[in-house]
Amino acid sequence: MSPPVTFCLFVSLLLPASAVAEECPVQQENDQNTPPLFARGGKPLARDIRTMVVHNDLKDRCIVNTSQIVTNLTRVNQAENTVIYLICVFPTPIVIRPDLDPEFVPEREVYMLQIIGCSFDKSSIFAITSLAEFKTFVFIGSLIKGGFTTLRDFRSESLKSVFSFLHVNIGSSNESIWTLFDERDAFENMGEISITNSHWLDLPENISSIFPNLQTLDLPNNGLQVPHSNFPWTQELLYLPNNLTRTGFMHHNYAESESLSIPNDIFRRSMDMRENNITDLSMFEFHGLIHMISLRNNSLRSLGKNTFSNISGIQT
Numbered sequence: 001m002s003p004p005v006t007f008c009l010f011v012s013l014l015l016p017a018s019a020v021a022e023e024c025p026v027q028q029e030n031d032q033n034t035p036p037l038f039a040r041g042g043k044p045l046a047r048d049i050r051t052m053v054v055h056n057d058l059k060d061r062c063i064v065n066t067s068q069i070v071t072n073l074t075r076v077n078q079a080e081n082t083v084i085y086l087i088c089v090f091p092t093p094i095v096i097r098p099d100l101d102p103e104f105v106p107e108r109e110v111y112m113l114q115i116i117g118c119s120f121d122k123s124s125i126f127a128i129t130s131l132a133e134f135k136t137f138v139f140i141g142s143l144i145k146g147g148f149t150t151l152r153d154f155r156s157e158s159l160k161s162v163f164s165f166l167h168v169n170i171g172s173s174n175e176s177i178w179t180l181f182d183e184r185d186a187f188e189n190m191g192e193i194s195i196t197n198s199h200w201l202d203l204p205e206n207i208s209s210i211f212p213n214l215q216t217l218d219l220p221n222n223g224l225q226v227p228h229s230n231f232p233w234t235q236e237l238l239y240l241p242n243n244l245t246r247t248g249f250m251h252h253n254y255a256e257s258e259s260l261s262i263p264n265d266i267f268r269r270s271m272d273m274r275e276n277n278i279t280d281l282s283m284f285e286f287h288g289l290i291h292m293i294s295l296r297n298n299s300l301r302s303l304g305k306n307t308f309s310n311i312s313g314i315q316t
């Protein structure tokens with residue numbers, strides 16, 4: 001055989017093999033006991049943290065079976081506030097595949113989900129968020145268009161329990177983060193949304209019907225030229241679910257460190273638009289009850305005389 005033919009043969013043998021995704025190794029790191037974040041009736045909820053590290057590699061897409069994420073969860077102590085961290089070693093896209101025969105996930109007062117460094121499509125996100133009724137969802141990573149998930153698709157139903165959603169785009173997203181929230185639905189629990197570094201942040205047209213009770217819309221570093229003109233669309237305060245309050249530790253991080261004086265059982269109302277491209281607010285008027293507005297690091301040149309005249313509750 002001449003060398004070019006050998007080469008072609010080699011490539012054609014390799015391709016099918018590398019297209020078959022392997023299961024990613026997932027390793028659980030030691031739980032640590034950390035200060036409680038929430039309390040009820042003055043009694044702090046014990047917190048446990050599970051850190052699941054996905055040891056994917058730089059080149060090949062691998063598969064995580066949802067059972068790998070919740071394995072051993074039943075054996076953890078009875079902490080009422082469970083935080084699941086899913087950390088990817090590389091930003092190579094991974095596929096999360098629902099286990100058709102899922103392990104029983106125990107009930108908890110507050111489940112929190114934090115995904116760091118991972119890249120996947122919507123179906124994979126829904127496969128994870130369907131595992132429990134997560135109250136907070138932090139996603140630091142990238143959302144890519146699907147096309148490689150063959151198993152059944154989940155809808156954004158699983159995000160209806162979420163009160164706080166935070167996304168920082170750190171990779172090569174090519175799917176809008178808003179597609180996680182079906183625009184035919186209303187996410188009534190959603191109190192806080194924070195989205196950072198999304199290059200093409202097109203807010204949904206009817207964002208106020210999708211998130212009717214939204215208190216915070218933080219959009220730092222998104223290249224915005226104007227703040228959202230309709231926010232805040234509700235003047236009603238939103239309380240933490242199930243009569244929860246923030247503990248002193250949590251409240252300090254959430255409110256006091258930002259010099260906000262608010263009760264420990266409500267969501268803060270804020271519009272953080274730092275590091276955008278807002279230069280001209282001469283025709284813009286903020287309105288309504290709002291605790292915090294940040295316009296730091298915008299080359300702001302002009303303000304109108306009514307820009308800040310129709311707001312109440314402002315503290316910083």
Ligand SMILES: *[C@@H]1O[C@H](CO)[C@@H](O)[C@H](O)[C@H]1NC(C)=O
Pocket residue numbers: 026027028071072
């Ligand atoms: C589950 O717990 C067992 C026993 O503590 C441990 O050996 C195993 O590695 C754990 N599984 C994972 C995926 O961490």
Ligand SMILES: *[C@@H]1O[C@H](CO)[C@@H](O)[C@H](O)[C@H]1NC(C)=O
Pocket residue numbers: 065066067068097098099100
């Ligand atoms: C997922 O993992 C569990 C436990 O390791 C296994 O029993 C199940 O068959 C796997 N499901 C799929 C779809 O691979």
Ligand SMILES: *[C@@H]1O[C@H](CO)[C@@H](O)[C@H](O)[C@H]1NC(C)=O
Pocket residue numbers: 093144145172173174
């Ligand atoms: C989106 O990005 C992923 C990962 O980089 C890539 O595999 C996929 O082809 C991209 N899809 C589109 C439509 O650009």
Ligand SMILES: *[C@@H]1O[C@H](CO)[C@@H](O)[C@H](O)[C@H]1NC(C)=O
Pocket residue numbers: 183184185186206209210
């Ligand atoms: C938002 O707009 C879309 C498209 O116009 C529509 O289908 C959907 O019903 C609207 N959603 C809400 C909650 O009003």
Ligand SMILES: *[C@@H]1O[C@H](CO)[C@@H](O)[C@H](O)[C@H]1NC(C)=O
Pocket residue numbers: 223225277
């Ligand atoms: C900021 O906006 C101006 C137009 O108002 C545009 O020319 C410029 O490219 C924008 N810069 C960024 C970083 O988006």
Ligand SMILES: *[C@@H]1O[C@H](CO)[C@@H](O)[C@H](O)[C@H]1NC(C)=O
Pocket residue numbers: 242243
């Ligand atoms: C919250 O507290 C009120 C009064 O203390 C009580 O009536 C209500 O049932 C509690 N709600 C929940 C979900 O525990």
Ligand SMILES: *[C@@H]1O[C@H](CO)[C@@H](O)[C@H](O)[C@H]1NC(C)=O
Pocket residue numbers: 285287288289310
């Ligand atoms: C002030 O804001 C409220 C909504 O919060 C709006 O109804 C009212 O028209 C605004 N008033 C002025 C003078 O813009």
Ligand SMILES: *[C@@H]1O[C@H](CO)[C@@H](O)[C@H](O)[C@H]1NC(C)=O
Pocket residue numbers: 274275296297
């Ligand atoms: C503002 O931008 C400058 C330069 O881009 C940067 O050095 C500084 O840290 C930024 N400040 C804040 C508060 O983000």
